[in-house]
Amino acid sequence: MCLAIPGKIIEISSGAGAGSQDSALVDVVGVRRRVDLGLLQEDRPGPGDWVLIHVGFAMSKISEQDALDQMNTLRMLGESEAAMQEVQGYGGEEVEDQKPI
Amino acid sequence: MPQGDRVRFVDEFREPKLITRTADEIRRLADPGRHYRLMEVCGGHTHAIYRFGLKDILPENIELIHGPGCPVCVLPMGRIDDGLSMAQDPDVIFTAFGDMMRVPGTHGSPLEHKARGMDIRIVYSPSDALKLARANPGKHVMFFAIGFETTEPSTALTLMRARAEGIHNFSVFCNHVTIIPAIRAILDSPDMRLDAFIGPGHVSTVIGCRPYEWIAQNENKPIVVSGFEPLDMLQSIVMLLRQLKAGEARVENQYKRVVPWEGNRAALRAMAEVFQLRPYFEWRGLGFISQSALRIRDTYAEWDSEQRFSIPGIRVTDPKAAQCGEVLKGVLKPHQCKLFGHECTPEHPIGALMVSSEGSCAAYFNYEHRKMEMVNILSPTA
Ligand code: SF4
Numbered sequence: 001m002c003l004a005i006p007g008k009i010i011e012i013s014s015g016a017g018a019g020s021q022d023s024a025l026v027d028v029v030g031v032r033r034r035v036d037l038g039l040l041q042e043d044r045p046g047p048g049d050w051v052l053i054h055v056g057f058a059m060s061k062i063s064e065q066d067a068l069d070q071m072n073t074l075r076m077l078g079e080s081e082a083a084m085q086e087v088q089g090y091g092g093e094e095v096e097d098q099k100p101i
Numbered sequence: 102m103p104q105g106d107r108v109r110f111v112d113e114f115r116e117p118k119l120i121t122r123t124a125d126e127i128r129r130l131a132d133p134g135r136h137y138r139l140m141e142v143c144g145g146h147t148h149a150i151y152r153f154g155l156k157d158i159l160p161e162n163i164e165l166i167h168g169p170g171c172p173v174c175v176l177p178m179g180r181i182d183d184g185l186s187m188a189q190d191p192d193v194i195f196t197a198f199g200d201m202m203r204v205p206g207t208h209g210s211p212l213e214h215k216a217r218g219m220d221i222r223i224v225y226s227p228s229d230a231l232k233l234a235r236a237n238p239g240k241h242v243m244f245f246a247i248g249f250e251t252t253e254p255s256t257a258l259t260l261m262r263a264r265a266e267g268i269h270n271f272s273v274f275c276n277h278v279t280i281i282p283a284i285r286a287i288l289d290s291p292d293m294r295l296d297a298f299i300g301p302g303h304v305s306t307v308i309g310c311r312p313y314e315w316i317a318q319n320e321n322k323p324i325v326v327s328g329f330e331p332l333d334m335l336q337s338i339v340m341l342l343r344q345l346k347a348g349e350a351r352v353e354n355q356y357k358r359v360v361p362w363e364g365n366r367a368a369l370r371a372m373a374e375v376f377q378l379r380p381y382f383e384w385r386g387l388g389f390i391s392q393s394a395l396r397i398r399d400t401y402a403e404w405d406s407e408q409r410f411s412i413p414g415i416r417v418t419d420p421k422a423a424q425c426g427e428v429l430k431g432v433l434k435p436h437q438c439k440l441f442g443h444e445c446t447p448e449h450p451i452g453a454l455m456v457s458s459e460g461s462c463a464a465y466f467n468y469e470h471r472k473m474e475m476v477n478i479l480s481p482t483a
Pocket of ligand 1: 422424439440441442446450451452453462
């Protein structure tokens, strides 16, 4: 649960989306999910940026290289499946558009 | 591990040459006449250390002591019982992260309670618990919140949203704890001798590096905030050894690519808005530690499970033979617990340290213990 999962921002949306003022559609290894951007108000990411995600909230902006390394670390830790399960679980039962990029 | 195996394993890492060079640097820096006790505070590091077999790369006089940084491991069983007592109300939906589901309470884990018919659901984000509340206006959704500073801002923002939207059928059972007082308690404990700390990576993205300065200044112990890759941890150990060699004690940031020195101000603001420190809180194994946990402020009382429900305030002592406390403090190694590997296994955990992949007992069992079993099978006389 202390895993941080890297994801790439596809689009930012504000206002809409079940009450979250500030959210983004992110892509994590082909799975698309909505994450909250409320914790990055001071360093707002844009489409194409990479972020570290923890329990459905983007925690910090990172470089693409660090994102790839982080995914690799999760894989080496044997945690990539758990991480993907977590990402797929975001949004509860509601399944959003899942087309890989 | 034979030399050949070590090299093969190292090869799978990023920049294997650099890893070997860094390991050599550690050997050069470590004074053979000295025994080093370095504590990794974060459970994520504990998991990585076992998984990557870092012990096999390090010289023998560098001992890694596992710290209290696994949030499910430090939660006293009574709090789980308290949370589950609310779930008995048929109008309540109990939600928690997956990590909580197998943690034993006195009468079984949340998963076992679910099997008995309670409405208990896994969520992967506190905001999904809030979403469930929106979708089920006739029910009360309770979120069992655990975690250190990495997770606290997310709970805080979720509560701020609940209030802003006026969602009244949602509350949080707050079990959030803070890392600094736990480190202080460990340093105060008389049976503990430590030389330096490997600081938590993701907690520090929120709190930054400043809060550790007292460890360096007052306790005269170096601390290096570290990433989770093998190379990160080895580099952090090099930085610690350099400081120890020079007789220094400073806070350094090895994980600069993710951790800003000042932390995340938006996250800290959200936490300050919603939470305040409890005067004291019980930690499994460490006992009551003052100002070591968060409660929800009275301005958010309506969304605080502890103020909305009558919580029994259960206190349970762990089974006598279970030595979770000693293991949590780093006084005993996991396999030195009398129950390790016999009564207590990942399939049948007695303590939470055996449940979470970040718990040192589970990490030790899954890697070291299985490795030794393999050795015994392959060469039974060994
Ligand atoms: S082996 Fe089980 S009972 Fe013993 S310390 Fe570990 S979790 Fe606790």
